[in-house]
Amino acid sequence: MSLAPTLSLAAAPHGSLAAAPHGFLSPTGVEIAFLLVGLVTFGAALITVTTRQLVHAALWLVVALGGLAVEYLLLTAEFIAWVQVLIYVGSVVVLLLFGLMLTRAPIGRSPDADSDNRWVALAVATAAAVALVWVVTNAFRTTWIDLTGPAAGTTRVTGASLFRYWVLPFEALSVLLLAALVGAIVLSRKAKAKAKADADGDGDAGDEPAARTPAPVPAQKDGAR
Amino acid sequence: MNGALDVALRLVAVFVVFLVFPLVVGQTEHKVMAHMQGRLGPMYAGGFHGWAQLVADGVKFAQKEDVVPAQADRRVFQLAPAVALLPYLLVLLVIPIGPGEGAVGQAVDAGVFFALAVMGVGVLGSLMAGWASANKFSLLGGLRTAAQLLAYELPMLLAAASVAMAAGTVSLPGILHAFHWWWLPWQLIGAVVFFVAGLAELQRPPFDMPVADSEIIFGAYTEYTGLRFALFLLAEYAGIVVLCGLTTVLFLGGWHGPWGADGLGWVWTLLKAAILAFVVIWLRVTYPRLREDQLQKLSWTLLVPLSLAQIALTGIVKVVIS
DSSP states (O other), rough: OOOOOOOOTTTSSSOOBSSSOOOOOSSSSHHHHHHHHHHHHHHHHHHHHSSSSSSHHEEEEEEEHHHHHHHHHHHHHHHHHHHIIIIIIIIIHHHHHHHHHHOOSSSSSTTOOOOTHHHHHHHHHHHHHHHEEEEHHHHHHOOOSSSSOOSSSHHHHHHHHHHSSSSHHHHHHHHHHHHHHHHHHHHHHHHHHHHHHHEEEEEEEHHHHHHHHHHHHTTTHHHHO | HHHHHHHHHHHHHHHHHHHHHHHHHHHHHHHHHHHTTTTSSSTTTTGGTTHHHHHHHHHHHHSSSOOOOOTHHHHHHHHHHHHHHHHHHHHHHHHSSSGGGGGGSOOOTTHHHHHHHHHHHHHHHHHHHHHHHHHHHHHHHHHHHHHHHHHHHHHHHHHHHHHHHHOOOOOOOHHHHOOTTTTHHHTTHHHHHHHHHHHHHHOOTTTTTOOHHHTTTTTGGGOOOOOHHHHHHHHHHHHHHHHHHHHHHHHOOOTOTTTOOTHHHHHHHHHHHHHHHHHHHHHHHOOOOOOOHHHHHIIIIHHHHHHHHHHHHHHEEEEEEH
């Protein structure tokens, strides 16, 4: 991974307009690698949504997200690639596995790991994919990443563009995340208060709502045993 | 051609370090624990002070039958040790031990991020092992592992971010080039938080609730035998090497020392990392295991606020001196 060629990325918001036309007839090594990794990522993503084994789905998700990180690397966005690994592989999937193990994660197939909405889901996914591909290719049709020049996706470049050109969206997003955080705490406390009220009301209602708490500090229940 | 040879040599060197250093830490642990607890420890293998005990252990592990439980998920079960071990090998690639070009496996632009991101992946191995064993003790161990990782990843990242702020770069050699001796007191809180959180991420005592033998046998690794079990143990010791190396580089000045860094830089790095490894073993021998709720409380109510305070301090000092 760290052997990725020193490359560059359209991190700058004003991508240089292509002067020379670019062809696809003689692909470079990076382009071939990009395509192959893309295929692996796509395959892993497909298995993720089709497999009947819940934990396997989560593990294939690791492959898909890791593949995306490699794609970022090949496009010279090194910082973004590591953030992808840190956030998605290291935290989101761990959280997902934690949730699965806490609720139910049988070895083998889960007979109910199936949805009647599969065709609707397929239609929505296809529509979303087509829209995204169409918009992105149209928007960045003239932007080309110079893979041979000095690396343009380094932390310095990414940070500069983030905090010079995109400060407002960045700050808005952080406020949004803060709101989500506060919301999660409010929700979990409400569930806890309700569980307590139920337990006070009639004796046997302690088990069910407590298990539903999103539990940002899951293990505290252990200590209360 | 020369370039390819250079890369190959570096990879081989890192691989040798990866194979040797964890074993040295393991052997040191045998001896230090024996001395601290006033017992002999293994004294016979090989003659002098039982120096060959590790070899004997290795032979023992290799001889044992590799058992996969009948109810287990075979492939995930078998894959888990590799997932636990490989990330530490990758992290070793980016830790610089000296100031020169040749003293780091591969200089990565966002080294701090790379190291922490890849270290987090290793925990997936424990989770896979815990789930795939089809054993409730293993599952409990896996759950505790996940809870522990989620709790301690945050303070570790924040502490590392503080150093990156101080240095103005996230490259590990870059941080060391910017180092001054007064960073030691300046980043002291961050250093303690980072080291403690790292210990917890490695599930080393006193944070070994996920493998608490008196409650859940050996947590996620209960069903493992033979070489696969040895790989998990190796992952733990490789993790100690990586953690001590990272703490040395980020907080203790790496190759900087009282008599200059020229030529002797790597000695300083190794010396500091070795002292830290000794502390890791020392803590194992002296501290009782934290209960699960104490463990979570320590992270969320102490380490996270401390690391945020460290970031605030770093920011203030940085603005004042610039």
